[in-house]
Amino acid sequence: MTVLLYKMNESEKLFKKALKLIPGGVNSPVRAFGSVGGHPFFTEKAKNASITTIDGRELIDFVCSWGPAIHGHNHPTILNAINDALVKGTSFGTPNPYEVEMAEIITQAISSIEKVRMVNSGTEATMSCIRLARGYTQRDKIVKFAGCYHGHVDSLLVKAGSGALTFGNPDSAGIPKSYAGETLVLPFNDFDAIELAFINHGEKIAAVILEPYPANNGLILPQPGFLNKLRNLCDKYGSVLIFDEVISGFRISYGGVQEKENIKPDLTALGKIIGGGLPVGAFGGKAEIMDNLAPQGPVYQAGTLSGNPLALAAGIAAVNLLKILNPYDNLERAVKKLKGYILEAADEKGIPLQIPQAGSVFCMIFTEKPIKSLNDVTASNTGLFKPLFHYALTNGVYLPPSAYEVCFTSTAHNEEILEKATEVIVAGIKAL
Ligand SMILES: *Cc1c(COP(=O)(O)O)cnc(C)c1O
Numbered sequence: 001m002t003v004l005l006y007k008m009n010e011s012e013k014l015f016k017k018a019l020k021l022i023p024g025g026v027n028s029p030v031r032a033f034g035s036v037g038g039h040p041f042f043t044e045k046a047k048n049a050s051i052t053t054i055d056g057r058e059l060i061d062f063v064c065s066w067g068p069a070i071h072g073h074n075h076p077t078i079l080n081a082i083n084d085a086l087v088k089g090t091s092f093g094t095p096n097p098y099e100v101e102m103a104e105i106i107t108q109a110i111s112s113i114e115k116v117r118m119v120n121s122g123t124e125a126t127m128s129c130i131r132l133a134r135g136y137t138q139r140d141k142i143v144k145f146a147g148c149y150h151g152h153v154d155s156l157l158v159k160a161g162s163g164a165l166t167f168g169n170p171d172s173a174g175i176p177k178s179y180a181g182e183t184l185v186l187p188f189n190d191f192d193a194i195e196l197a198f199i200n201h202g203e204k205i206a207a208v209i210l211e212p213y214p215a216n217n218g219l220i221l222p223q224p225g226f227l228n229k230l231r232n233l234c235d236k237y238g239s240v241l242i243f244d245e246v247i248s249g250f251r252i253s254y255g256g257v258q259e260k261e262n263i264k265p266d267l268t269a270l271g272k273i274i275g276g277g278l279p280v281g282a283f284g285g286k287a288e289i290m291d292n293l294a295p296q297g298p299v300y301q302a303g304t305l306s307g308n309p310l311a312l313a314a315g316i317a318a319v320n321l322l323k324i325l326n327p328y329d330n331l332e333r334a335v336k337k338l339k340g341y342i343l344e345a346a347d348e349k350g351i352p353l354q355i356p357q358a359g360s361v362f363c364m365i366f367t368e369k370p371i372k373s374l375n376d377v378t379a380s381n382t383g384l385f386k387p388l389f390h391y392a393l394t395n396g397v398y399l400p401p402s403a404y405e406v407c408f409t410s411t412a413h414n415e416e417i418l419e420k421a422t423e424v425i426v427a428g429i430k431a432l
Contacts, residue, residue: 072412
């Protein structure tokens, strides 16, 4: 099919200006629509399940700010919490009561976290986990998995080397090869590769870091026993197991993937939802490890705005709402329904489509094979996603602007809204 063209004149004008002032016109690459083509729109405001562009178009939002907006946009409870904090001051540079309240909430929600420190982004959280694991174990090597994204941390922006058991190469300019050379990149769900990696390098491995449900390159779910295998190997070799739950924390269940799968990592990175829409990250875990952080221990970590009262007020409100509402079953059921209709449409059309789902997270991947690793995702036909994306956008539904990014829903995505969105996506599939 030909891509339907929508006109968003105000957005186009502003993007032209942005291109002159901001590299690529955006402050985070995927926002530039590079992989779907066309120009990004600019958002004027967002409320519940919708965002409104500066051109006045209202779109049903399946990006949800890339995960944080699990209550939809601008939830009144979160707004009120920010307002209450705002009148007291925006930043103090001293301890404040919100920090202790948030630490209590996180440690009660996630039993593997005995102590926690707040930071300002998910990237800071994973970066700090890596440094802490290295400081604690006094080892340098890191194991990560292809397809897992952990923010733009030097030692984690690494792609696999020439063989499964060779150390990695930088996945960005500006990262020293020697740095990347400390990181081993393995295929997710590959039991043999991780076993071999530990046999060959176990005594040098400081940490294994992973998204327990990798959700940054499609959605890859762990095979039964895989997470357990990692737990056991880390125990055997004295390596630190780090779950990056920046997306999945408080989204897959209140206690994250680790609660759902009943596996306790040593350290956990959090972000996104726990900021209630403001910039926040956190990392925490066993007290024995966390106590290595300055000022108590030798691992340095700090932040001028860490524990910011506005961000924590928003985050506390967002997380408390999740505890009260316990929306997880409903969120999962709603996505299952939507998924059923989309799969049916693809089937009728004879288009191979997989829709891996974990609760309110899902991804449409045009391929015949079930998704078990990054290779299964990259083997898909992204040529089918682009026209679907543009069809949806033209008709009022904002899907993530990349075939490899997951869709998120929120408690604001009610039945009526999801029915409307389903109709559009189904029509988009039929039009392919
Ligand atoms: C978003 C994300 C990060 C990075 O968080 P930022 O706040 O963007 O720095 C890290 N890990 C995972 C799994 C993420 O999805």
